[in-house]
Amino acid sequence: MTERNTITVDGNEAVALVAHKINEVIAIYPITPSSPMGEFSDLYSSKGEKNIFGTVPEVYEMQSEGGASGTVHGALQAGALTTTFTASQGLLLMIPNMYKIAGELTPTVFHVAARSLAAQGLSIFGDHQDVMGVRQTGFALLASNCVQEAHDFALISQAASLASRIPFLHFFDGFRTSHEVSRIEKLEDEVLKAMMNNDLIAAHRQRALTPDRPVLRGTAQNPDVYFQGRESVNQYYLALPRIVQEQMDLFKTLTGRGYNLFDYVGAPDAQKVIVLMGSGAEAVEESVNHLVAGGNKVGMVKVRLALPFAVEAFLEVLPKTLKSLAVLDRTKESGSVGEPLYHDVVTALFENRDSLSFGMPTVIGGRYGLSSKEFTPAMIMGIYNELEKETPKNHFTIGIDDDITFTSLDYDHDFILENPTQFQALFYGLGSDGTVGANKNTIKIIGTETDNYAQGYFVYDSKKSGSMTISHLRFGSKPIQSTYLIQKADFIGVHQAVFLEKLDLLEIAKEGAVFLLNTPYSKEEAWSHLPRVTQEQIIAKKIKFYAIDGYGVAQKSNMGGRINTVMQTCFFAISGVLPQEDAIAKIKKSIQKSYGAKGDLIVQMNFAAVDNTLENLFEVDVPTQANSTHELLPVLKGDLSPFVAEVIGKITAYKGDELRVSQIPDDGTWPTGTTQYEKRNIAHEVPVWDADTCIQCNKCVSACPHSVIRSTIFDASLIQSAPAGFISKKAKGKKYGDNDLFTISVAVEDCTGCALCVEVCPAKNKSQTNFKAINMNPLAPIRESGIERWDYFLSLPKMDRSQLDHEDVKESQFLEPLFEFSGACPGCGETPYVKLASQLFGDRMVVANATGCSSIYGGNLPTTPWKKNDAGRGTAWSNSLFEDNAEFGLGFRLAIDNHNERAKGLLEALKSSLDGTLVNDILNAHQREEAQIEAQRSRVENLKKALATHQSNEAKTLLEIADYLVKKSVWIMGGDGWAYDIGYGGLDHVLASGKNVNILVLDTQVYSNTGGQQSKATFTGAVAKFAAGGKAGMPKDLAAMAINYENVYVAKVSLGANDKATVKAFVEAERYNGPSIIIAYSHCVAHGYDLKYGFDQQKRAVDSGLWPIFRFNPEKIQEGENPLTLDYKGPKIDVKDFMYRETRFKMVEKMNSTAAAGFLETAAHTSQALYQRYLSLHENYQPKNEEATL
């Protein structure tokens, strides 16, 4: 072991460790991939960890990045050392304050995990678009290329900022660096103290606004002085490069790690040089070292200080033999001559063209790596090869195939940089099986307990249920600079055998690699259950094949469904990375460390898992011939359009990188309804209907988060063509006759196995009350027959929408959902509401969706759940941003209303040439009920037929927009983070607009998508990120605030507590010709319990009084009635009975029993107070607007 203090951390933690130590105030807001920096800081402060000044930094979560930057600005002005962490759209929201902070020469550092910006689509992944979008603000830009540098530069940037008074944006690549786990040397407090100059800190404090030394900043300046004022700061920017270099030099004397403004690597007599910054520089350096060792005259420049661009220092590092330069930008500026770094380099060279010893070189600029696109040695070789050419391609792209504007460079896709000192391991796991956690732990063991360097990088697919995770682990005796995914693996662990059904996972295995499979099959059976291609790979590459029944061992060890410890032990036992005995001892030591805080019980449970693993792991004898008859299954199934088959099919097969530019929709427009083709088969158990026990209430259909359970009533004559085993039963209810059959069908291949349906089923088997009318059964034996039954079900005629009572729970569930098979978590509490809206209004609905879980399961590629019906109508959906969703949806309304008005005007104008009765009927149509809307739709169809024969421009225009004469439903959907926090200003404005929009707040009481940060909806006493000890304050009563407008329809609902009121609320809200808001209780994985009990908990939340449910309908005021209907009868169970069934509340008791008791008391008081408030409103409502009652 080296003597220095090494730690194994990811980039975010590496930065937070420093930033928390050298700041006094930290104002943040969660955004991927920077959220963990704020979370780590909050954790350190919540544990009372102090900064180097001896105080615990104040970590404060704001309502948006705009808010965070304002708070940072204020704290800086009041003299505190202050920082923030952000990325992407968050950084854009900080721009106004960044100008202010820079304009006032205020030292601070914003740490940014650089990420793409939302353009034709959102991307959470890494590139420099966000950072390059704030070049103009006056912040200096300092780039880190790896985890160690992110750790070091977090300090250097702060020291340089204090010394220069220029604020810094310190950035590193989102995910590639922010989430890469790597072994680094930790900066000790002595180094931090030595770099943080006390005089400079005192000077910063001295400049603070204080009544003891009053000054004034933030003046309004006029034409006479503003310009001079802007120029007055030049001297600071001119001095900055020198100051940064001084700080880097000081840092070197303290740590031995030297950095320069620009660092050259390569042959001293290089002719071809690549210039770039960020994680890609590591891969280039690795390639350069390889090429130079081979005698190639190549080099590279790592740009550290990107802005101000220190021309002199840059020219200084270039080799005197330089002939051609490629400048790489990890960003895209459409319409510009070139990207920013290219511009800076060209300008630097051009302005010094007469003094360049090597003469003016050829300079080409190129784009690479947008949205974490892979940047590999093969691509780097491609760039050097291009530089070799007489007239290399300028403004190129690398890593894609641009078949439209032909910007892309060709490269040898098969080139792989061999690295014999590295051990490379790949693991395919399921999101919830603990694989990634185990691998993070493995890296820590190897990075911390041995002399090896270690690197871990984790790739997740975009689904929240049944998602595949791929862990890329590298170990080696030399520092690891491979900032790209593993291309040839020494070890492949497949932790879920189902992945092998569709993918050739051993394609990437090296000759003689080790393959570990988690399979329920025995030593004798394991081989025969492999697909043929897997068998062939094993034989051809002489792969050693080991297997274990991971779930069996986990179960035996009391670990439930978590196989992390089991599979980790297997890896150490057979990979040969460490001697087995040593490795097992280290795993146990690590278990003690990781789980010690949770008590001996958990430690012993994991120890037992380790021991059981070693007893059950076995090597499979590999025959000489493949004998499997299983071929790989197609990734998509069904009647696929060419686009779906080629484009979406490729993405689904993890081959999206192969798609050409021309294959990607240029404006971000994608077809809907594509989840139906994926058939993920991720459930181990699926629901099976027991027709005899069923009472035909449709509650299971309503509850199903993935629209997997459907019911219908159909004519008995159709049953003859049904497949064997298709069950139906005479339909219950007065409306239905003897020939009407009721059936429930399950899309077994699309089910996630959450079992929510079973828990909500109210019917119990009369002889065995542990069985209900719907019960979970293993998928495998019924998969094929289930598919047949489902296909038959889909072929049955749809029920007539206009004949169904949309306000009735049961009947509403016969409506076809136009939102199905989303990637939401198993048991999701949000999607049943989304599905309900799609059933009721989906064929005439347009949805504005705030960024968050609902935009991810609603719109993340490759496949999406919003779909159209047989008539070709369906929901049109879009996500603008996180913060502007209400406004975005209002825009829909204004446009639709305008189209409607125009259409009505044209209709009036053309009345004489059309059927007057038809025109009058259309203009005077009531469109409240489904039947009325259907009638209008039919009238509009007749109108369109008539218009088709007209030649006038008016008629043509009317034909284009005639469909707007049929009522359109505008829905604005999003989570509580949006509605209560970042989007509240806009939401409030839209509520006040009086316009006919419907807002659905999917309230999980936390920012679910980014990992459970508290919002203003978070319950008192609930643990969340940034409320690690339990939230102390009260949740905001958004409903009460909306009711205050009086002309807003407001409903607070809970499907689990009162489905009747919920369905009514949706119908009433949509009917109300004005703004409506529905706040829907949505259980969530962030609450910490088995979500099959989600609806039970929803009921408890209401019964405890903590989630009052009611409907406030302004239409009733107009009718002289009381507008508020209470849908619950006040608190009837102890709040504890709701709260302590969820980890988010219960864990407080395990942390601090006194605080927990206090929270219970507050909650009990709140539940009563809420009831009294709404009861009194219900009993004594006095309209503010008296005229409204007339």
Next chain:
Amino acid sequence: MNLTTTFCGLTLRNPLIASASPLTSSIESIQKLEANGIAAVILHSLFEEEINHEIHKIDYFLQTHSNSSAEASSYLPTEVDFDNLQSEHYIEEIKRIKAAVSIPVIASLNGVSIGGWVKYATKLQEAGADALELNITYVPTSIDMQGDVVEQMYLDTVTMVRQHITIPLNIKMSQAFSNPANMAKRFVEAGANGITLFDNPTRVDVDLELLTALQRANITTSASLSETLRWCAILYKKLPCTLCANTGVHTGEDLLKAVMSGADAVALASVLITKGEDEVKNILTEITSWMEEHEYTSIEQMKGSISLIHTDNPAAYERNSYMYALQHYRR
């Protein structure tokens, strides 16, 4: 008038003990009980099974969705400090209660594993509990498990705990033994200093609306006193331990009956839950009035006066007394 008595080697100012219940879970409530005259409190029970279950669940739910999405490495803060993971705060609470009241404070433990019993018993003693009450309830659901195996499990637990603590040990015993008197004897041989007759387990019920089984708290009435009286009477003077009557004592009269049957003290729960802490005072008033009226001068004087060995009607405690009762009824 002398109301003092002894319980598990502790001298009590009167025979009224507050049994483990929600009322003995807060300092405020315990202080109120003390002010109303209670002689000792048995704190609400520490449930080992529940603690273990909660630790498992919290560990599971903190981890289960971790590292499953690019955007969220976890959904709850996972690195927090669990200062009260194994109810360490209960231990703190004992210290605070001891400091706040002057009556004896008895800790109560409801465990499942031998290791758990010993670990928590030791901790409770260290925290300053004046005595420890073990509430051992095992419901065998296997038709193959013989009664002696169950009995041995109970005895092993008592033996093990006795070896690890020095404070008095009280066993709150179940009535569900073939011969409760013999079981009590073996508990004493294993190291018990006192026996409480009996444990009052939760009731099982069926919800006909939901078609499900329910567990309900068992709130007793004076009518539940019978078996308590019988076994106090049978065990009086038979064993070198104190006897505490636990089920069905609601009034001063009930207390007098229990003491005369042989109880050294009575433990109250249902009556305090339904009527509040003030009821202690009423019961005390009732017994002193009765004693004054009937010219008793001390509790000791009446203790066991109507027990199996001192009663004028031993047949009342025996099986054939059923016939007698019926004959009596016919008259």
